[in-house]
Amino acid sequence: MSSSLGLTPELVAYLARVNPPEHPVLARCREETQRLPMARMQISPEQGAFMQAIVRMISAKRAFEVGVFTGYSSLAIALAMHYAHGGAARLLACDINEDWTAKAQTYWREAKVDGIIDLTLAPAADTLDLRIQARETGLYDFGFIDADKTGYDAYYERGLMLLRPGGVMMFDNMLWSGSVADEGDHSPDTVALRTLALKAKSDPRVFSAMTAIGDGLMVVVKR
């Protein structure tokens, strides 16, 4: 699990106390994922709670996620959509890793939201292209992007096509542990994140705002 940039352990504990109680299956997913070597990839509980607030605010019924891992963020999104729409909600979950997503599926089943989640194991740009070809453009309310950083622009463009006007997309890791502010860092991931942030800022198709939640969360609202 990553915690929000710059937060002391005391503030992380405070946020846990004042935020809504974490769903028991989310808590187990977080605790068990801590034992994995890639645990840092998981979003923090406060980020999950914030995303659930946005999903509820826009009453999202249909969503996509790029980057499932062991399922924490997808479960948070699915629970928030299920709260409002029950079995009529749908989450398209995109990943390429069979082992991690097998674990995710156990948590979705335990939380009884597996019926609203469609897991697709394939490069996410291909999965989103297929949904565009299937005429699903403009049908999605919410999207969360948390996978390969050099793919973010492809997900941004495809996600914009799938979102309805007023729909919201969130991009994780946009501050990349602070690397984006290091002018000497020209690694492909850092450059991809910087380029997307500037593109979204001046893109007339969206309103975008960068926040320091987690490792940097960019919120994009489709006009």
Ligand SMILES: C[S@@+](CC[C@H](N)C(=O)[O-])C[C@H]1O[C@@H](n2cnc3c(N)ncnc32)[C@H](O)[C@@H]1O
């Ligand atoms: C940072 S983790 C996602 C963490 C997850 N959102 C959570 O909160 O636990 C990134 C995930 O993206 C997946 N991924 C990487 N490249 C991908 C691609 N081209 N298409 C789909 N998924 C990809 C990885 O397999 C990994 O599970």
